[in-house]
Amino acid sequence: MRKSLIAMLGLAALGSASAGWATEGKSLAAAQGIPYPSVIAHRGASYDAPESTTPAYLLARDLGADYLELDLQRTRDGVLVVVHDDELSRTSDVAERFPERKLSPVSAFTLAELKTLDAGSWFNEAYPERARPSFSKLSILTLDEVIDIAEGNPERQPGLYIETKVPNQFPGIEKQLKQRLEARGWLSRPGRVVLQTFDRNSLALLHEAMPQVPKILLLWVGTKAIAPASGQDFADSGESDKAAFSARQQPKDRAEFLRWLNIAKQGGAIGTGPSAKRGKLGEQSYADLIQPWMNQASHERGLLVHVYTLDEPQDYANAMQAGVDGIFTNRAAQLLRFYQRPTENESALLDKSGY
Numbered sequence: 001m002r003k004s005l006i007a008m009l010g011l012a013a014l015g016s017a018s019a020g021w022a023t024e025g026k027s028l029a030a031a032q033g034i035p036y037p038s039v040i041a042h043r044g045a046s047y048d049a050p051e052s053t054t055p056a057y058l059l060a061r062d063l064g065a066d067y068l069e070l071d072l073q074r075t076r077d078g079v080l081v082v083v084h085d086d087e088l089s090r091t092s093d094v095a096e097r098f099p100e101r102k103l104s105p106v107s108a109f110t111l112a113e114l115k116t117l118d119a120g121s122w123f124n125e126a127y128p129e130r131a132r133p134s135f136s137k138l139s140i141l142t143l144d145e146v147i148d149i150a151e152g153n154p155e156r157q158p159g160l161y162i163e164t165k166v167p168n169q170f171p172g173i174e175k176q177l178k179q180r181l182e183a184r185g186w187l188s189r190p191g192r193v194v195l196q197t198f199d200r201n202s203l204a205l206l207h208e209a210m211p212q213v214p215k216i217l218l219l220w221v222g223t224k225a226i227a228p229a230s231g232q233d234f235a236d237s238g239e240s241d242k243a244a245f246s247a248r249q250q251p252k253d254r255a256e257f258l259r260w261l262n263i264a265k266q267g268g269a270i271g272t273g274p275s276a277k278r279g280k281l282g283e284q285s286y287a288d289l290i291q292p293w294m295n296q297a298s299h300e301r302g303l304l305v306h307v308y309t310l311d312e313p314q315d316y317a318n319a320m321q322a323g324v325d326g327i328f329t330n331r332a333a334q335l336l337r338f339y340q341r342p343t344e345n346e347s348a349l350l351d352k353s354g355y
């Protein structure tokens with residue numbers, strides 16, 4: 001899409017939204033020290049570099065993202081690490097290094113073992129048009145290493161948007177996270193850290209450990225979450241196209257969606273992170289939970305809306321028009337350009353940082 005059209009879509013969406021309930025979102029965000037609208041770099045700049053690795057986070061930071069998004073897990077020897085999937089086979093060479101444990105959870109590995117894995121070559125194979133030889137030498141990061149990156153550029157100082165991933169596997173991770181953030185001096189500035197989880201129990205534990213830190217309850221449609229009108233999960237559906245299945249899913253009724261807003265509010269969340277359907281579907285396209293009435297109901301309850309995960313200008317425009325307050329994106333530069341905020345060329349920045 002041409003740059004001028006992107007800008008036009010962006011301005012139209014922002015203009016329309018600001019005439020209505022966006023004003024509420026803006027003041028809700030300001031009260032928490034959260035930028036409006038927020039640019040949340042999903043697993044770093046993960047369109048241009050392997051997700052959750054050093055170049056992905058360096059690039060997201062230097063592009064000017066408001067937040068570096070990360071999924072938190074814990075090693076067998078108790079170190080907080082940043083990995084999205086429950087196991088390591090999609091994003092590393094675990095099958096070659098540890099064949100007998102290739103499908104074991106992250107928690108089955110020590111930090112030293114995780115650090116032997118190649119966390120970048122999979123990206124070069126999956127996306128040859130964005131491959132770089134330097135990506136084959138990347139390793140899994142600890143939380144502290146991501147904090148180091150976030151602190152590393154005096155001109156660009158993103159916050160952290162931290163998800164407790166599969167938290168039932170990691171008892172006490174919420175308190176441990178608090179200790180690390182406190183030790184690093186990250187809990188003193190409002191809105192510098194946002195905490196997120198799909199898990200109601202983890203939300204309660206995060207709220208207990210860090211009552212002043214803004215928290216987001218992530219929303220999705222499924223039999224263990226917002227009850228679907230279809231009564232089915234994808235796994236039970238017999239279908240083969242997950243995105244097409246997800247695109248047809250919706251809450252069983254309005255009351256069910258509103259019930260989850262109340263769960264978020266009562267659990268101490270200051271907002272929700274709903275899923276969205278992408279215009280082109282594909283991976284990371286889910287059920288549409290950002291319909292205008294949903295966002296309006298959230299704002300009426302004093303809840304911000306940060307939608308996951310959109311990468312296309314038309315999807316950004318639709319989401320803003322529907323009234324969201326921030327967007328998780330794998331393409332932080334594209335979203336910054338959409339908002340007409342200053343940024344730089346992704347490829348040139350990767351070159352500059354030695355990748």
Ligand code: G3P
Pocket residue numbers: 042069071084163196218273308309328
């Ligand atoms: O954390 C928001 C978004 O990242 C949720 O989806 O599966 O990418 O963690 P996921």
Ligand code: CA
Pocket residue numbers: 069070071163
């Ligand atoms: Ca996440």
